[in-house]
Amino acid sequence: MSRSGMRDLGRLSAVALLAGALVAGCGSGGEEAQEPGGVTTLSLWHFYGPPESATGGALVRFLQRYEQAHPGVKVEPRHIPFGDFNRTILQSAAGGELPDIALIGATSTQAMAEAGIIEDLSDRVAKWGKQDAYLPSIWQTTQVGGKTYALPHVADTYAVYYNTELLDEAGVKPPKTWDEMAETARKLTSGDRQGLAVSGVEGEEGATALVIRILAAGGDVTKIDSPAANKALTQFKQLVDSGAMSKGIIGWNEEDVKNQFANGRAAMMINSATYVSTLRKENPDLKWKIALLPGDTRQVTFLAAENLAITSGSSHPDAAWDLMTWMQDPKALAEYLPDRNKLATRDDVPADGDEARSVFAEQLKSAWAPSGALAEHSSEVFTHVQGALQAAISGSATVDQALAEAQQKIDKTLAE
Amino acid sequence: MIARRSTGAATATGRPPNRRRVPLTAYLFVLPAVVFLAATVLYPLVFNIDLSFRDAGLRQIVTGDADFVGLDNYAEELANPDFRSALAISLIYTVLSVGVSFACGLGLAVFLNKTFPGRNLMRSLLLIAWVLPTVVSANIWRWILDGTYGLLNTVLGGLGLLDKGVFWLVEPTSALISVVTATVWSTAPFAMILLLAGLQSIPETLYEAARIDGAGPWQRFSRITVPMLRPVSMTVxxxxFVTTFKTFDTIYLMTRGGPGDATTILPIHAYLEAFQFFRFGTGAAATTVMLLIPLALSLFYFRSLRREEAS
Known part of the structure; x- marks a missing residue:
């Protein structure tokens, strides 16, 4: 563009801005503030990743499809890294700078609702009437004190990834019970290869595998000084002592676990559906499949989900609601979910026929998520659960001591 | 002292007529800096201290109506075993890191103070450790110390010193030593540069005189280098201490404060309190304590500096 052209453009935009300000001034009597040209701009904050990343890109493309179908609306997504997300939302709430829509971790829903950061959507949901399509454990994460504060966005859950070549070599099949799991993991262990890898890293992330194991034994995460939790932790300890699980799990996050599996150092891993497409892309030669988690007295998995909420600072709640319901349309989801590599939260989304993802979808039906007092303090309680795992595995405490000590901390947390 | 007082008296009596105007413009010149500092340093500081006296949970932070509770948060933190453990680990970690870092920095500085071929190259290489972003160095250390594919185990195994992989970041004691090592690795070059500058300001004639008087290398070091380096050493x-005491990223990236609470230093404890468990009041109390310790040390330092100048 020539220099004079630039100057003209500058002048033009100045005039447009002035006109826009006038229009906005005149139209301030309405409920929903409209921007120049009748375009509503919706801001949406998320932690999926920058637009150029696989996960962030999928969301951006999804939102662009909405914009194409709705010329009067512009959606401005903003990525905030996961570690900073809740803090940024809080600071923005204190400063009155909230976005229209926040894509939040399902476990944060209760805390944000109680802090008055997100809006009660009960009336809108009643009119909408689609709540029965959702898996109950997922819908429950949107409920706070009998009211609905969010719509589910996507779900993810944990299942067993297994290396088919290594299992065939050892002549074993994916285990159906936790006893079989221990047996199979031992058979698959040789040299510097471990049978099973899970994440046991410091903090709540590292509690997932043990939580799954405790639930399978029929235990309760808030009562871990119990026979069921004792059975679960004792088995993990034995797996580590026998070398079937590495002592390194205490330092591994889920990404590290994926890497152990990807380079053949772990024959099986418990991990989320997030890594299905990553493994296909980064390790095309690796042969693997997904199996349902083993059961014990019951078979349960851990729900990782995200919810969409309208914030108390939104100036376009109606437009935000329209976007959120569009994002939950089964047809729109059928296109988005494989791109985003996540699972549907409702039962009326057409399946995409992918084998690995269909096992995850099946697994999701037995997903468990914290509720009530545990939901409010889940981050801290899971941190204590991981503390018990760490103490027992490193040998700084016996299984009994580790569980008793964690129980004290959990009781203190829940008493607040 | 007498000389200083007399010059003070001279300016007081011979005050120029436009003396009042000079400070005013001077104040105007520093005004932007003062406003900037007030907004970015003073305000958050006062806000944090104020918060430490309030019962601030998630809701109170949003609405801004946290109740004043006096010293309750401090009492709660002091009674909290997690806080006491974090304070102790912070002090152990800082004293160990500072001690080793200073010793290494001094050793390197004495070594690099001599002229030998490749000296400048070596000095530049050492500085890379200090310049390298923490995210990079902490992840390199994580990789080196990993139990299954780590470089350290491979090297030790190759030398026949290890027959089984050691998970350096999984055992409480070795995890603490590991984070100290990673910290020293990045701070020692910084100490080295400052101490080297100090060494180069010591007049060569002192050493020559000592040599003529028959002083050996150890005597020259302990009787000349050490006392002459005292002011620089204090600063270093x-x-x-201040930079190490507030370290967060190196440890958080390497161990997240684990295993258990073996490397949970005060900054990580405060972060967890405030941003993981949403107890802003006690989190702020922890950061205020975190502020007081280096502050007390700095006051002690400036006091001794003034005493030294006076004598």
Whole structure:
């Protein structure tokens, strides 16, 4: 563009801005503030990743499809890294700078609702009437004190990834019970290869595998000084002592676990559906499949989900609601979910026929998520659960001591 | 002292007529800096201290109506075993890191103070450790110390010193030693540069005179280098202490404060309190304590500096 052209453009935009300000001034009597040209701009904050990343890109493309179908609306997504997300939302709430829509971790829903950061959507949901399509454990994460504060966005859950070549070599099949799991993991262990890898890293992330194991034994995460939790932790300890699980799990996050599996150092891993497409892309030669988690007295998995909420600072709640319901349309989801590599939260989304993802979808039906007092303090309680795992595995405490000590901390947390 | 007082008296009596105007413009010149500092340093500081006296949970932070509770948060933190453990680990970690870092920095500085071929190259290489972003160095250390594919185990195994992989970041004691090592690795070059500058300001004639008087290398070091380096050393120790005491990223990236609470230092404890468990009041109390310790040391330092100048 020539220099004079630039100057003209500058002048033009100045005039447009002035006109826009006038229009906005005149139209301030309405409920929903409209921007120049009748375009509503919706801001949406998320932690999926920058637009150029696989996960962030999928969301951006999804939102662009909405914009194409709705010329009067512009959606401005903003990525905030996961570690900073809740803090940024809080600071923005204190400063009155909230976005229209926040894509939040399902476990944060209760805390944000109680802090008055997100809006009660009960009336809108009643009119909408689609709540029965959702898996109950997922819908429950949107409920706070009998009211609905969010719509589910996507779900993810944990299942067993297994290396088919290594299992065939050892002549074993994916285990159906936790006893079989221990047996199979031992058979698959040789040299510097471990049978099973899970994440046991410091903090709540590292509690997932043990939580799954405790639930399978029929235990309760808030009562871990119990026979069921004792059975679960004792088995993990034995797996580590026998070398079937590495002592390194205490330092591994889920990404590290994926890497152990990807380079053949772990024959099986418990991990989320997030890594299905990553493994296909980064390790095309690796042969693997997904199996349902083993059961014990019951078979349960851990729900990782995200919810969409309208914030108390939104100036376009109606437009935000329209976007959120569009994002939950089964047809729109059928296109988005494989791109985003996540699972549907409702039962009326057409399946995409992918084998690995269909096992995850099946697994999701037995997903468990914290509720009530545990939901409010889940981050801290899971941190204590991981503390018990760490103490027992490193040998700084016996299984009994580790569980008793964690129980004290959990009781203190829940008493607040 | 007498000379100083007399010059003070001279300016007081011979005050120029436009003396009142000069400070005013001077104040105007520093005004932007003062406003900037007030907004970015003073305000958050006062806000944090104020918060430490309030019962601030998630809701109170949003609405801004946290109740004043006096010293309750401090009492709660002091009674909290997690806080006491974090304070103790912080002090152990800082004293160890500063001590080793200073010793290494001094050794390197004495070594690099001599002229030998490749000296400048070596000095530049050492500085890379200090310049490298923490995200990079902490992840490199994580990789080196990993139990299954780590470089350290491979090297030790190759030398026949290890027959089984050691998970350096999984055992409480070795995890603490590991984070100290990673910290020293990045701060020692910083100490080295400052101490080297100090060494180069010591007049060569002192050493020559000592040599003529028959002083050996150890005597020259302990009787000339050490006392002459005292002022610089004090500064280096204080700077190292302050930067190490507030370290967050190196440890958080390497161990997240684990295993258990073996490397949970005060900054990580405060972060967890405030941003993981949403107890802003006690989190702020922890950060205020975190502020007081280096502050007390700095005051002690400036006091001794003034005493030294006076004598």
């Amino acid at each position: 120790l204080l700077l190292l």
